[in-house]
Amino acid sequence: MTLPLAQxxxxxxxxxxLCLTLGATAMLLLPQWHQQRPASDGVIVIHLAADGGLRxxxxxxxxxxxxxxxxxxxxxxxxxRIRVSLAPQVPWGVVQDLIPFFDxxxxxxxxxxxxxxxx
Numbered sequence: 001m002t003l004p005l006a007q008x009x010x011x012x013x014x015x016x017x018l019c020l021t022l023g024a025t026a027m028l029l030l031p032q033w034h035q036q037r038p039a040s041d042g043v044i045v046i047h048l049a050a051d052g053g054l055r056x057x058x059x060x061x062x063x064x065x066x067x068x069x070x071x072x073x074x075x076x077x078x079x080x081r082i083r084v085s086l087a088p089q090v091p092w093g094v095v096q097d098l099i100p101f102f103d104x105x106x107x108x109x110x111x112x113x114x115x116x117x118x119x
Contacts, residue, residue: 031058032057032058035057035058036057042077042079042080042081043080043081043082043083044056044073044080044081044082044083045083045084045085045112046061046082046083046084046085047085047087048084048085048086048087048090048094048095048098049087049090050087050088050089050090052090052094052097054066054098056069063098063101066101066102067101067104067105070082070101070102070104070105070107071105073107074105074106074107078106078107080107081107081108081109081110082102082105082107082108082109082110083109083110083111083112084098084102084109084110084111084112085112086111086112086113086114087114088114088115090114095111
């Protein structure tokens with residue numbers, strides 16, 4: 001049994017639309033999933049940009065929020081590790097200004113230095 005031409009075209013357009021929708025959804029969700037994957041291993045990654053801005057799961061956060069965030073993480077899971085990931089252009093003085101925020105916490109804090117520049 002064959003379908004009329006109009007029905008075959010409609011079916012083809014429906015399948016193509018479904019594939020485009022699934023592809024667009026994957027393009028939106030996969031980067032977020034990739035950013036949040038270390039959290040399932042008990043590692044929370046805070047990114048420090050060259051301008052001193054902080055980002056947690058691709059959302060900007062204020063430095064003043066760090067103590068409350070650390071206290072909440074410590075209550076939820078004391079084995080959580082904090083990883084501060086530095087952008088390559090971050091001045092060391094900005095990093096030193098940030099360190100006191102983490103001193104008050106009992107959580108382990110890792111400093112992830114940027115990859116060395118290749119010559």
